[in-house]
Amino acid sequence: MAEIGTDIQKAARLLKRGKLVAIPTETVYGLAGNAFNEEAVLSIFETKNRPQFDPLIVHSSGVEWIKEHVAEIPSLAKTLMDEFWPGPMTLVLPKKSIIPDLVTSGLDSVAVRVPKHPMTHDLLQLLDFPLAAPSANPFGYVSPTTAQHVNDQLGDKIDYILDGGPTTVGLESTIIGFEYGKPIIYRLGGLSMDVIEDLIGPVEVSLNQSSDPKAPGMLKSHYAPGKPLYFGNPGEMITDFEGKRIGFLGFMTRLEFLPPNRQLLLSPRGDLHEAAVNLFAFMRQFEKFPVDLILAERLPEIGLGKAINDRLRRASVNS
C-alpha cells in the first residue's frame, strides 16, 4: 500500500524525480506526474491502465503559467479563467510544443486547469513544471474522492498519496473547448452550466458519447462501479429484477418496498451539491452491500443534476 500523508515537500521531491503522486483537488483526486517528463507521463497511463488515446489534463498554480503552455487564449476563455479559476473548470486550448504529444494524445490542443485546493496549490508552487493528472482510478472505474479510495485501487502502484481530505465538489471538472471562438462544453462537471451561461450566455454542449476507442476524449462507458447499475425510474425498472437483491441509489426519498439498509440517498434535503459530493463514494459503498445490482434514480436535470445524471448514465449498463 502507498504511504498516505500531508508532506508537500516529500510529494515535490518525488515528482521532481519523475515519480507519481496522488494529489487532492476540489473535484476528485488526481494521479500526478511531471507533464514535461515523458517517462512520468507514460507511467501515468500504465498505472491507470489507460489507453494512450485518452489525453490528460495539465494542472498549474495560476493563469500566468497557463500562458506558457498554450499558444492562444480566446477572449471568452480569458473571461472564464478570470471568473472560475482556481476552480472545477478545464479549458481546451491550442498547445505549445513544450507540452509533449503523449500528454495530449497527439492532439494539437491541451486541456489545462488551475485546481482549487490549498495543498495542491502549494505543491505546484514548489515545482517548475506543471502536473499532468487524470483522475486517480483505474481506467473506466469511478473517480476517487478520498485518499483511501486511491489507496484501495492504486496503492500498490504508487509511492505517495497526498491527503487533502474528502473532495468538496465530488465531480470532475467541467471541460470547455472553443471551436471558431465559440465555447463548447465537452464534459459536464463540477462547475454547472447555468453558472457558466450566466457569465457568457448560451453554451453548446457536445458530449462525446463514443465507445469508439479511436476517438479521444470521453468514452461512453466510464465511471462504472463493480456491480451492474441501472439508471432511470426505479419504480419502472424494478419489475425486471424479481428475485434479485436490489440496491437503490436515490436522491431524496427511500423506496418503501426495499429494505432500508440497501439504500443510499445522495441528499435527503435535496441539495445537488451534497449529492455531487456523495455520488462516487456511494457508488463504491454498494460494492460492499449484499446486493446484486444497483438501481440509480435520475436526478432533476438542473444545475449539478445534469452532470450527476451524465455520470450515472455512463456508469449504467442500460443507457
Ligand code: TXA
Ligand atoms: O476534475 C478533473 O478534471 C480531474 C482532476 C484530477 O483534475 N481530472 C480528470 O482527468 O478528470 P481525466 O483524465 O479523468 O479526464 C480528463 C478528460 C479526458 O478524458 C479527455 O476527455 C479530456 O479530459 N481531454 C483532455 N485533453 C483534451 C483535449 N486536448 N481535447 C479534448 N478533451 C481533452
Ligand code: MG
Ligand atoms: Mg477520469
